[in-house]
Amino acid sequence: MEIDPLIFRLSIFILSIFVGYYVVWSVTPSLHTPLMSVTNAISSVIIVGAIIAGLSGGTQSVFNTSSIFGFLAIALAAINIFGGFLVTQRMLAMYKKKKKEK
Amino acid sequence: MISPNLSAIFYLVSGVLFILALRGLSSPETSRQGNLFGILGMIIAVTVTFFSIGNFSSGFIFVIIFILIGGSIGAFIAYKIPMTAMPELVAGFHSLVGLAAVFVAISAFLNPTAFNLGSPGSIKLGSLIEMSIGAAVGAITFSGSIIAFLKLQGIMSGSPIIFKGQHPLNAIILISIFIIIYLLCSTQSSNLFWILLAVSFLIGFLLIIPIGGADMPVVISMLNSYSGWAAAGIGFTLENTALIITGALVGSSGAILSYIMCKGMNRSFFSVILGGFGATEESSSSQNKEQRPVKSGNADDAAFLMKNASSVIIVPGYGMAVAQAQHALREMVDTLKKNDIKVSYAIHPVAGRMPGHMNVLLAEANVPYDEVFELEEINNDFANADVAFVIGANDVTNPVAKTDPQSPIYGMPVLDVEKCKSVLFVKRSLSPGYAGIDNDLFYKENTLMLFADAKKMTEDITKNL
Numbered sequence: 001m002e003i004d005p006l007i008f009r010l011s012i013f014i015l016s017i018f019v020g021y022y023v024v025w026s027v028t029p030s031l032h033t034p035l036m037s038v039t040n041a042i043s044s045v046i047i048v049g050a051i052i053a054g055l056s057g058g059t060q061s062v063f064n065t066s067s068i069f070g071f072l073a074i075a076l077a078a079i080n081i082f083g084g085f086l087v088t089q090r091m092l093a094m095y096k097k098k099k100k101e102k
Numbered sequence: 103m104i105s106p107n108l109s110a111i112f113y114l115v116s117g118v119l120f121i122l123a124l125r126g127l128s129s130p131e132t133s134r135q136g137n138l139f140g141i142l143g144m145i146i147a148v149t150v151t152f153f154s155i156g157n158f159s160s161g162f163i164f165v166i167i168f169i170l171i172g173g174s175i176g177a178f179i180a181y182k183i184p185m186t187a188m189p190e191l192v193a194g195f196h197s198l199v200g201l202a203a204v205f206v207a208i209s210a211f212l213n214p215t216a217f218n219l220g221s222p223g224s225i226k227l228g229s230l231i232e233m234s235i236g237a238a239v240g241a242i243t244f245s246g247s248i249i250a251f252l253k254l255q256g257i258m259s260g261s262p263i264i265f266k267g268q269h270p271l272n273a274i275i276l277i278s279i280f281i282i283i284y285l286l287c288s289t290q291s292s293n294l295f296w297i298l299l300a301v302s303f304l305i306g307f308l309l310i311i312p313i314g315g316a317d318m319p320v321v322i323s324m325l326n327s328y329s330g331w332a333a334a335g336i337g338f339t340l341e342n343t344a345l346i347i348t349g350a351l352v353g354s355s356g357a358i359l360s361y362i363m364c365k366g367m368n369r370s371f372f373s374v375i376l377g378g379f380g381a382t383e384e385s386s387s388s389q390n391k392e393q394r395p396v397k398s399g400n401a402d403d404a405a406f407l408m409k410n411a412s413s414v415i416i417v418p419g420y421g422m423a424v425a426q427a428q429h430a431l432r433e434m435v436d437t438l439k440k441n442d443i444k445v446s447y448a449i450h451p452v453a454g455r456m457p458g459h460m461n462v463l464l465a466e467a468n469v470p471y472d473e474v475f476e477l478e479e480i481n482n483d484f485a486n487a488d489v490a491f492v493i494g495a496n497d498v499t500n501p502v503a504k505t506d507p508q509s510p511i512y513g514m515p516v517l518d519v520e521k522c523k524s525v526l527f528v529k530r531s532l533s534p535g536y537a538g539i540d541n542d543l544f545y546k547e548n549t550l551m552l553f554a555d556a557k558k559m560t561e562d563i564t565k566n567l
Contacts, residue, residue, distance in 0.1 A: 016350030024355040027127045032458030039352040040195045043333045053209035056216030062161045066213035073205035076198045078172025086180035095130035098470035
């Protein structure tokens, strides 16, 4: 009997939770705010689903109820992607070490 | 058009890049590179999606247009937003992730053929379950984050909103969500799908309104976690590795942050979620404390104390963010350093309205991050320091947490500010902090209260130094 592909996806999911667990514990507390903004940006990879949804109408009907929701989701996710990464970049640029004096 | 296998490999690559993006945050030096990994991962994921669809028709142009619209709004916000407004921004962004998840789920439900999930009315059972969970969690994230945003922005009062029968009501709604999902999967009825969304929006709203302002660090982290689980749910529906990996990463990240925040307040996750903290404690022990004497001083006294100190520890809190005093504070510290006074900063895990909030503000004011310390790193140094300068913090310095088992904050880890030779406490009035309890520190022999706006007081001290 073949294994259901769902089981593989579930394995990826569970293992990623563990990866996330260890990676996030190693994040220094002073960078917890950038951590939140960057996780926010990467969770917007949901734009992948939004693009599929937006193009679901094919060539004959670009706009139908289903694809309009897709396009709206694209815009929302894009706000997050650009906003999230840029604001993280802006924050991280501010973290500086002590200037060597003398 | 590229093969599904190849695109799956690229999605895996972008998932790995996202892991590296988080890994980079383990130190400020590697963090900027980490962020670039994240951006690269996102570019790969989006490009691969285009190629796997391979449909460069007129629809494609609209995709680009909507990306550009969203992208320019996002970029504009990212450049304009003041650092003090970071908690609101993050809450707002979470709501968008939640809503995007809901929209994708709706689109997949209306047109399952495009997603390879079956046909309308007979969607594959597994996909339908994943889709409904993703949509429900997304909807909860959306409405919950909207409430968190309104509370942080001050449009809605930060005090908890509590009514009778709140918890039973929430419990009933949560159970009904599971029943609706079960019915939806057995009947495939689109009406049930809309009801599911409506009920999920409602519960997100109801879950957050009883939670008070200073519990926001936990709420934001929790919503961060939810947005991840919503993305993962959609990832299962779309059979997309990048989304599954990212969802799991973000979900566990938010969960860990919530845990750290709860520990910083010595409260269980459930007591935060059930809410209402600080609403009932008002009258417990306020009478006898009114008469206790308080020493208050002015900027001149404070400057005198600091000038004669050899080491100063600064304890910032949410009040510093409200007064926008971080730049004035840095200037004061610069003057102190010119006089060969050693200065460091002590940050409590729950200072501010989100994890790491104070660190970002200090970084914005050009405070080097190696002068900023966490609670465990610096707590022993208070005994050897001459002056503690508490600016905008309150409950996190209250010695009652160590001495009075009756106190609602008993057991919470606090900064040992009272061990300093002298304490300067900048505050607008003697009113109790968020927890609704009096701070014993105000009445200590070695405490000098500076009643003023944090920014103005700091500027005045600098003038007097």
